[in-house]
Amino acid sequence: MILSPASFTSFTSWPSGLAVLAYVVASAWPAPPSGEDKNQARPVWAALCLGWLAQALAIVLDTVAFDGPTLHARFGFAPALSVTTWLVLAVYAIENRRLGLPSVRRALALLAALTVILAWLFPGQAHPQNVPPLAPLHWLTGFASYGLIGAALLHAALLRHAEKQLRAKPVSGQIPRQNLAGQALGMPLLRLESLTLRFVGAGFVMLSLTLLLGALFATPWRWDHKTIFSVLSWLVFAVLLIGRARFGWRGRQAVRWLVAGSALLLLAYVGSRFVLEVLLHRSTT
Numbered sequence: 001m002i003l004s005p006a007s008f009t010s011f012t013s014w015p016s017g018l019a020v021l022a023y024v025v026a027s028a029w030p031a032p033p034s035g036e037d038k039n040q041a042r043p044v045w046a047a048l049c050l051g052w053l054a055q056a057l058a059i060v061l062d063t064v065a066f067d068g069p070t071l072h073a074r075f076g077f078a079p080a081l082s083v084t085t086w087l088v089l090a091v092y093a094i095e096n097r098r099l100g101l102p103s104v105r106r107a108l109a110l111l112a113a114l115t116v117i118l119a120w121l122f123p124g125q126a127h128p129q130n131v132p133p134l135a136p137l138h139w140l141t142g143f144a145s146y147g148l149i150g151a152a153l154l155h156a157a158l159l160r161h162a163e164k165q166l167r168a169k170p171v172s173g174q175i176p177r178q179n180l181a182g183q184a185l186g187m188p189l190l191r192l193e194s195l196t197l198r199f200v201g202a203g204f205v206m207l208s209l210t211l212l213l214g215a216l217f218a219t220p221w222r223w224d225h226k227t228i229f230s231v232l233s234w235l236v237f238a239v240l241l242i243g244r245a246r247f248g249w250r251g252r253q254a255v256r257w258l259v260a261g262s263a264l265l266l267l268a269y270v271g272s273r274f275v276l277e278v279l280l281h282r283s284t285t
Helices: 014-028 038-063 077-094 102-121 135-167 177-185 189-217 225-247 251-279
Strands: 072-075
Touching: 014 038, 014 102, 038 072, 038 077, 038 102, 072 077, 077 102, 077 135, 077 251, 102 135, 135 189, 135 251, 189 225, 189 251, 225 251
Parallel strands: none
Antiparallel strands: none
């Protein structure tokens, strides 16, 4: 049975409300005219940290079901999205000194708030207790692959932003174009591009482990929509990494392959579970 959202008065739902409120504040907080000044940005980061911690608690309470005599795992497409945005926000916070753009902060905060709401509305399906021993590790590597690929997409978006700045026509009195990207992102373009591909590589490793573990405990192996899209995304990321290593793919070409692989990966679990849970109202084991 697909579980319905709980009342906001229950103890498992207040972290979701707190996270949404904190993220909305962080998104709506006006940026100083000169950019992210440290003193003026402290309330923003306090709100982001509060939202991030509350979202972490909401993820735990939403994925560990308390609605029966014993604890059991519960998961679905919306909690997967929530975990992904939570991990991407963690990467953004770590790299804030270089990537602390107000527009990025607003977009991530709003996206995180949206996924928290979705996770509350669609908490997913309770999984049986007699799951294979490797199932939790399979889920963990799957979460990591989504988060790492999401971080790669974040860096790719920042890379495209920097490239547009470099191509923009300079206005009288402004800094020359060759310095715009460095001032906007705090790092050279090549460094940002290298970070993007590193996240892709790490996500590819986690996705490979996810598929391997899934093949080990899946009995019998089924070529369903989730498996097909996962394998297709693995192939796209493999081609991207090979193209980067052998042929020096970079810039728009690399970003296109990254977006294509990310779209397939999104369709693999999130897409298939969305169809089953929301459109078809079906449960799976």
